[in-house]
Amino acid sequence: MHRFWLIGLILTLSPAWAASLEWHSAERAPAVVELFTSEGCSSCPPADRWLSEFKNHPDLFTNIIPMAFHVGYWDWIGWEDRFAEPEYGSRQTAYVESGRLSQRYTPGIMVNSEEFRAWFNGRRQVTAPLVASGRLSVTIEDGQLSARFGFESESRPLTLHMAYLGNGLSSQVKRGENAGKTLRHDFVVLDWYRAHGEGDWSVELPEAPEAGQSRTALVVWVSPRDEPRIIQAVGGYLP
Template identity: 40%
Template sequence: MSTPRFRKWPISLIVLLLGNMAYAGQTFQHQGTPPQLIELYTSEGCSSCPPADRYLSSLVDSPKLWKRIIPMAFHVDYWDYIGWKDRFAHPSYKQRQYDYRAFGKLKSVYTPGWVVDGKEWRGFFQGRSLPSMPQRSGDKLTAELDQGNLDIHFEKNGFGSQLTAHVALIGFDQQSSVTAGENRGKTLSHQFVVLNKQQKTSTGSQWLFEIPESDISKKTALAIWITKPDMQVLQATAGWID
């Protein structure tokens, strides 16, 4: 029996090729009422965060996923000092919370903290359902992903000011065995983890991003959204990366 040629290739090259194939020829698009962005600010060093993480994770099975809701977990780093460094945390995620507060959309910065449709949501702590999404118009947003390059186009009718395009690479089925801090001895499971977040501001209607490679053994998704200078979402789209 002959041996397929690719088996003679270096393993690193095969992984690289598979990674690039996963980012080839895919379109993300939405028009009309924007999907609802559900943002959870969390930390593996926070003992009150696991219940919020589990609630967010339950949305994986929602029929509304990607079409009407886009959940994301931003891990912050301001609890790292108590003994456990959250490997998913990034300073820019903490800054995002502070930016929301600067625009009057958050009363304070804390975890677990929820921002839904650009506004602070405390209903989680009273066991309430997510707020309903207001119906509003939204222009067409299209993003083409090819070989790791993401080309975004937004038909920004009526918006003359600078707009910001945001892109988040979202990871699933992530686990951490915590050995220090408030969650010491626990194994934490996460869905909708923001693994990488980028943004660019422009007066135009087109943006280009380079999407970093991810672990091809786990599910990943991509979220793209456009905001005004005050962080108000004008349009968004998201979906699984094939």
């Protein structure tokens, strides 16, 4: 279940969140890779494997942030993707409506909130934007997440996004286009929360979801309130 947060809403915390973490972005944003994928799509496993390769990237979560949004619009073929949520498909639709994506399809790849069709021509390297994006600072302490973002050109209302990611996940697909295959996934978005604000946020973190992952990460990013475009992002693995 995915929740739209209002600042001040208190949710149940996990005891594991007693640890303190701090993440600070550089002035330039990292390369954020968003993969829209589905276990019901036979073309998606190569893209899933490519995203998994970022586990070994030396600048993971500093200069490169990968996320896999599983969509459910192929579930009708015969296999229901357990990681898919309507909100993830809606995010891809928002990219189409904003003109940043030509249409909904899988595997669909956005890099720095722009369509990355070069992947289909064999390109596998991605680069971060060269323009300044402002600094995003995030502190997590005793289950409380505090975030601050400042950049003059983005003074309008903003949305803070928080997504839990899971690594080391797998599914044995029994029906549909991938029937008989064991699919392995990393950086799967397991839960996604949002809070409105104007550059300062303080929210209570919910407990990280458990889907059988071997490792959990949290990614935090800022976007204009009425756009899917990512302005700045930070993240990292959780204890």
